[in-house]
Amino acid sequence: MAKTVFVLGAGASKEAGAPLxxxxxxxxxxxxxxxxxxxxxxxxxxxxxxxxxxxxxxxxxxxxxxxxxxxxxxxxxxxxxxxxxxxxxxxxxxxxxxxxxxxxxxxxKMKIDPENTLRQLPAPCYHKFASTLKDKNAQAFSVITFNYDMVIDYAFRYYGIPIDYCLEEVQNNQALKLLKLHGSLNWGKCECGTTYVLPWDKFKYTSSFLTIGATLLSQIHCENKTIEPVLVPPTWNKGAYHSELRNVWRQAAKELSEAENIFIIGYSLPESDIFFKYLFALGTVGKAFLKKIWVYNPDPAVENRFKALIGKGIEKKFKFIQKPFSEVIYSIFNIID
Ligand SMILES: [Zn+2]
Structure with a gap:
């Protein structure tokens, strides 16, 4: 089965109100x-x-x-x-x-009605993205993201697309893999060492806004122990988060290695993110069946950063499109079909 991997950066969540x-x-x-x-x-x-x-x-x-x-x-x-x-x-x-x-x-400000938590439409970009994905085979797609926010998680939930964060090795093969390389607002680490995922039915509402992170930090996993957010700084020292996120990173490398199409959207490949450069290099090395590695970003400076990253073997498959997420969602799915 041909596989498509989306890599989504901060640019993809900007439209939903997430600050860069x-x-x-x-x-x-x-x-x-x-x-x-x-x-x-x-x-x-x-x-x-x-x-x-x-x-x-x-x-x-x-x-x-x-x-x-x-x-x-x-x-x-x-x-x-x-x-x-x-x-x-x-x-x-x-x-x-x-x-x-x-x-x-x-x-x-995810304004969600507590009486009907699915009444609110997802943020526009992700709305289009998830509504297009819902009729497709979830196993043929995976999403790698650097964003902590829950905008895409909510969009998948809204459309009934099951997701697997791959925090554990055991995976749900029917689900779409949503690999959050830098952690997530609803992931916490208890002092006992367990990674805890806050379920949707526990989210609290403050004047009907979802407060995901604040709710997470108020949870009790083991008595008298505190829960800390699992948020990894985008810079270098990811070793400290090894135990919580190892499976997520391994799975991301596996998805990249099996991909026929890789679409990188709204991710600017900052100089400081050496981790992604290594992950990418090891994940995509020598893959004969990679057909497309296309990068979408409104900032033209991003093109050269990716050109420096792409190896000789796959440079013919690289294309840079100077456009934001909102303008390209449908066209990407047309390319795959
Ligand atoms: Zn615990």
Whole structure:
């Protein structure tokens, strides 16, 4: 069976209201929160101020949450982060994760009627995407995404498309594989080591908006143990998340290796994401049956980044289309049919 893999980046969720990584801190700062709710955001901004003093003469983009998240990760690993006291490092890491959760919850505003959780239409792009996929054989498609948000998850649920996150090795062969390489707003890790997936019927509503991340963090898996979000910074040190996400990453490499068509949409291949470069290189190496690797992005600069990544063997199959997700959804399905 010919297989098609979609790789979806932040550009694909932008239309649904998700901030891009470069806009994230501004968005977090503009949220209307109580003093108590603002605690995590304040912690992160204080750390950024300290980092700015240290990094005034080095090339580190402290306005981008990817960079800040990556620096805090590295700081907890090497036990040093500007003049942030060492005993505050772990707390700072939790703060930045909670900042992401909170910002996504409040930015996406998935307004869903608690009496009928399927009444709301999915966000337009994903709506088209899922409505087209629903009549197709789920096993012929898989989706790899870098997005933490639940917009695509909801669209699949709306159309009754079963999904498998592949967090465990045992898989549901009837389901569409939705591989969230950087984690998901509804995935948590209990202190006991278990990865916990918050089911839809547990999501809470605040004035009829879904608050997925906040609900997750209020769950109890084992008594007296806390649940932390499973959100991986897009930068380098993914080793720390090895145990939770190993199966997701393995499956992503397997899907890439078996693909006849790979469509990469709204993913800009940032220099810092060496992980994806390796995953891609190992996943697609020497695949004779790959027919198309097409990249869709409104930013023309993305083309050259992918050209540098694509190996000699598959360069004839590469095509760059300078368009956003919303303009290309139907045409992609026409290409496959
Ligand atoms: Zn537990």
């Amino acid at each position: 990584m470069s806009e994230f801190l501004d968005r977090a700062n503009s949220l209307d929160l109580s003093k108590h709710e603002k605690e995590d955001i304040d912690n992160v901004f204080k750390a950024i101020q300290k980092l700015k003093v240290v990094h005034y003469n080095s090339y580190v983009d402290l306005d981008n949450i990817e960079t800040v998240f990556g620096l805090i990760e590295m700081g907890t690993l090497i036990n040093r982060l500007a003049d942030v006291p060492l005993n505050e490092l772990e707390g700072l890491k939790k703060s930045i994760q909670r900042l992401i959760v909170q910002t996504l919850d409040l930015s996406l």
